[in-house]
Every structure is written in C-alpha cells, then in structure tokens.
Amino acid sequence: SQQGEEDPQALSIQEGENATMNCSYKTSINNLQWYRQNSGRGLVHLILIRSNEREKHSGRLRVTLDTSKKSSSLLITASRAADTASYFCATDAFPGAAGNKLTFGGGTRVLVKP
Amino acid sequence: EPEVTQTPSHQVTQMGQEVILRCVPISNHLYFYWYRQILGQKVEFLVSFYNNEISEKSEIFDDQFSVERPDGSNFTLKIRSTKLEDSAMYFCASSEFPGVGEQYFGPGTRLTVT
Numbered sequence: 770s771q772q773g774e775e776d777p778q779a780l781s782i783q784e785g786e787n788a789t790m791n792c793s794y795k796t797s798i799n800n801l802q803w804y805r806q807n808s809g810r811g812l813v814h815l816i817l818i819r820s821n822e823r824e825k826h827s828g829r830l831r832v833t834l835d836t837s838k839k840s841s842s843l844l845i846t847a848s849r850a851a852d853t854a855s856y857f858c859a860t861d862a863f864p865g866a867a868g869n870k871l872t873f874g875g876g877t878r879v880l881v882k883p
Numbered sequence: 884e885p886e887v888t889q890t891p892s893h894q895v896t897q898m899g900q901e902v903i904l905r906c907v908p909i910s911n912h913l914y915f916y917w918y919r920q921i922l923g924q925k926v927e928f929l930v931s932f933y934n935n936e937i938s939e940k941s942e943i944f945d946d947q948f949s950v951e952r953p954d955g956s957n958f959t960l961k962i963r964s965t966k967l968e969d970s971a972m973y974f975c976a977s978s979e980f981p982g983v984g985e986q987y988f989g990p991g992t993r994l995t996v997t
Contacts (some may be wrong), residue, residue, distance in 0.1 A: 811990035
C-alpha cells in the first residue's frame with residue numbers, strides 16, 4: 770500500500786456541478802498539499818493544509834483534513850471546463866528535515882463537460 | 884508572480900549520453916528538489932538540496948545522477964549515462980522553508996531516451 774491514494778481515479782461531471790475527490794494516506798503527516806496538472810504539463814500548487822488544520826478554503830476550492838482517518842478531500846465548486854485536469858495530493862512527513870520530500874498519490878482525472 | 888523555470892522543455896537523447904536539466908528556482912527560496920514522472924505513473928521524489936548539499940535522496944537517485952547549484956540562480960540535474968527507463972518528465976521544485984511551506988514546481992522537462 771502506498772502513501773497518498775486518490776479516489777476516484779477518474780471523475781466526469783457537467784460544468785457547474787461540484788467535484789469531490791479524496792486522498793488517503795498511511796503514515797503521519799506534517800502537511801498535505803493539492804496540485805493540479807493539465808495533460809503533460811507542470812504541477813500547479815492549489816492549496817496546503819497543515820496537520821493541525823481541519824478545513825481550508827481558497828476561491829472555489831475547499832479542502833478538509835481528517836488526521837484520525839488519515840484522509841483529505843478536495844471539493845471544487847461550480848466547476849468549469851478549465852478545471853479539466855488531474856488532481857494530486859502530496860504529503861510530507863515529520864520531522865521537518867531540511868527539505869521535506871513530497872509523496873504523491875496517483876491522482877484523480879477530472880473531466881468537466883461544457 | 885515568481886515562478887520556477889526549467890530548460891529545455893523537451894530533450895531527446897540517445898542511450899548512454901549525458902544530459903543536464905536546468906532549473907531556476909524562485910529567487911528567495913533555499914530548498915530545491917527534483918522529481919520525476921514516468922508517463923502514466925505517480926510523481927516520484929528524486930532528491931532534495933539545501934545549503935549546497937543533498938539533504939535526502941531516493942533509491943532512484945543512484946550514482947548516475949548528480950545535482951549542482953553552479954551559481955546563485957541555477958540548479959541542475961545531471962544524468963551521466965542515460966538509460967531507456969530514464970525517459971520521463973522531470974520536475975524541479977523549490978520552497979522557502981522546509982516542512983512548513985508550499986513546494987512550487989516548474990513546468991518540467993520531458994526527457995526522451997532513444
């Protein structure tokens with residue numbers, strides 16, 4: 770089993786609908802970050818949530834973190850065709866060593882149909 | 884908005900050749916990273932770098948790989964003798980602080996080894 774697994778693997782919705790994807794992880798974390806990747810392109814940082822936080826908002830994004838269940842969710846509200854992308858969660862672990870490596874999940878591919 | 888840049892965007896090389904991938908991290912960042920993503924697979928950590936030395940490296944980062952900060956702005960990844968399985972997208976990332984801040988990724992270099 771691997772740190773950072775997203776669910777579902779793929780999601781298809783209509784423009785205007787909400788998209789929810791989940792991330793589960795195995796070991797204790799320091800932070801959890803969500804990234805977006807358009808096909809074949811770079812990783813765009815969306816939001817970071819710390820282990821002592823439970824919910825965070827940024828624009829149309831809402832992230833929750835449940836450390837007791839070792840899971841996080843990303844909600845995109847009022848989706849747009851431009852939200853079509855793959856979404857990844859990435860965790861970094863204690864202790865805060867010089868340069869905390871990120872461990873990525875396999876991603877959720879989101880298709881927003883116009 | 885400051886961003887991480889990478890050159891080239893695409894590199895094609897023959898097996899056994901040396902390649903150098905270049906990155907310019909965000910200027911006030913002190914922690915640098917390389918990750919790679921083989922097509923269709925997860926993003927994998929390669930190495931982290933701070934204060935002119937490697938902080939952590941993965942098992943992927945063997946003797947064929949090296950990193951260097953040759954001047955105050957560039958951060959490079961060298962692969963001495965490329966193999967077919969080195970074909971991947973290579974991402975550079977940087978962060979201002981380890982463990983408490985976001986890692987920002989560059990657009991990636993697609994390396995194709997023939």
